[in-house]
Amino acid sequence: MDTVKIDCSRPYEVLVGTGLLDTAGEHIVRTTGCQTAAVVADDTVDALYGDRVQASLERAGCRVVRFRFPHGEQSKTIATYVQLLHFLAENRLTRSDAVVALGGGVTGDLAGFAAATFMRGMALVQLPTTLLAAVDSSVGGKTAVDLPQGKNLAGAFHQPSLVLCDCDTLDTLPADVFRDGCAEVIKYGVLCDAQFFESLQKPVNEQREAVISRCVRIKSDIVSRDERDKRERQLLNLGHTIGHAIEQCSGFTVSHGQAVAIGMAHVARAAFRRGLCKRDCPGRIEEMLRLYGLPVSTSLEPEMLAQAALSDKKRTGKQITLVIPEEIGRCVLYPLPVSEIAELIREGVEAL
Numbered sequence: 001m002d003t004v005k006i007d008c009s010r011p012y013e014v015l016v017g018t019g020l021l022d023t024a025g026e027h028i029v030r031t032t033g034c035q036t037a038a039v040v041a042d043d044t045v046d047a048l049y050g051d052r053v054q055a056s057l058e059r060a061g062c063r064v065v066r067f068r069f070p071h072g073e074q075s076k077t078i079a080t081y082v083q084l085l086h087f088l089a090e091n092r093l094t095r096s097d098a099v100v101a102l103g104g105g106v107t108g109d110l111a112g113f114a115a116a117t118f119m120r121g122m123a124l125v126q127l128p129t130t131l132l133a134a135v136d137s138s139v140g141g142k143t144a145v146d147l148p149q150g151k152n153l154a155g156a157f158h159q160p161s162l163v164l165c166d167c168d169t170l171d172t173l174p175a176d177v178f179r180d181g182c183a184e185v186i187k188y189g190v191l192c193d194a195q196f197f198e199s200l201q202k203p204v205n206e207q208r209e210a211v212i213s214r215c216v217r218i219k220s221d222i223v224s225r226d227e228r229d230k231r232e233r234q235l236l237n238l239g240h241t242i243g244h245a246i247e248q249c250s251g252f253t254v255s256h257g258q259a260v261a262i263g264m265a266h267v268a269r270a271a272f273r274r275g276l277c278k279r280d281c282p283g284r285i286e287e288m289l290r291l292y293g294l295p296v297s298t299s300l301e302p303e304m305l306a307q308a309a310l311s312d313k314k315r316t317g318k319q320i321t322l323v324i325p326e327e328i329g330r331c332v333l334y335p336l337p338v339s340e341i342a343e344l345i346r347e348g349v350e351a352l
Ligand code: NAD
Pocket: 042, 044, 045, 048, 071, 072, 073, 076, 103, 104, 105, 106, 107, 109, 129, 130, 131, 132, 133, 136, 137, 138, 139, 140, 141, 142, 143, 151, 152, 169, 170, 171, 172, 173, 174, 177, 180, 256
């Protein structure tokens, strides 16, 4: 088992290992001191792992109540959030109890936002069960639900008290959901670790614990320097500006991981054409993404993508900040006037 310490306004640990669901109760009670735990999970994950987490918490002397919701992004809404708040109130949770988010990023974001706001904030424990949640969403304290006008528009920063990543849970993950997480893993290599990037020639699934630990350490370093996403943390958006536009313009038929993969490859090609990145960088990114069965281009119109990109949260006034790879392992923030976004997207369309 590996322990990664997250050094932020409220420091906490991320434990990465196997068999952790069965010892989750003792870790959670020791860390939070809770008497009641509200375990939040979608229907799929609840059926797979809910009973084990409940049993573990009860062995540790904790009362358990369970909130279950239909799986999928369509549940990450104000309506589900309000249902969860009512559930916490009806079950008489207090500020000294804990919300336990058991699942992927949807569960973590939804349960996290409820924990951030119920009684002005209570303890949150993240038990990620997707690769994406393990390497990204369970760490760093961003919580949110979607509004009809856009993703993650209502949310709060609320750091968890503890993250327990049981890699065994990835055994039941559908292949396409695992592949989506691999796009985020590749992103960390492109961002700041060329050696780690190369190590991904060996399949992530054969080195899950090491890969998750490395990604969490990279995220931990970034979050400790910029917890509130004012500057350096924005690097984690590599591939996401164009990626979000692709998700939106495809009517969400292109998954998040696929869209991020295309976004990374696209921005790298554009960066090369602008003389901002090394010759071999776009090709190496594409090669790695293809190795994981991820796409590297889209047939969606650049003008339409540009319009969608401009509605992104990362836009500030007349400027939008993109993340540009200079070489594998080094990326920079690249502020761009909004009037130039369509041109940059066009520059990334053609293969090199
Ligand atoms: P998800 O939570 O919807 O999980 C994907 C699917 O996998 C679901 O159908 C779920 O039921 C199923 N599943 C989860 N674990 C499983 C398991 N172990 N076995 C079998 N099935 C399992 O989606 P996700 O990809 O984990 O997360 C996407 C969400 O994360 C988005 O809403 C995104 O906005 C958010 N996100 C948040 C952050 C952050 O920093 N807070 C970062 C990245 C993404």
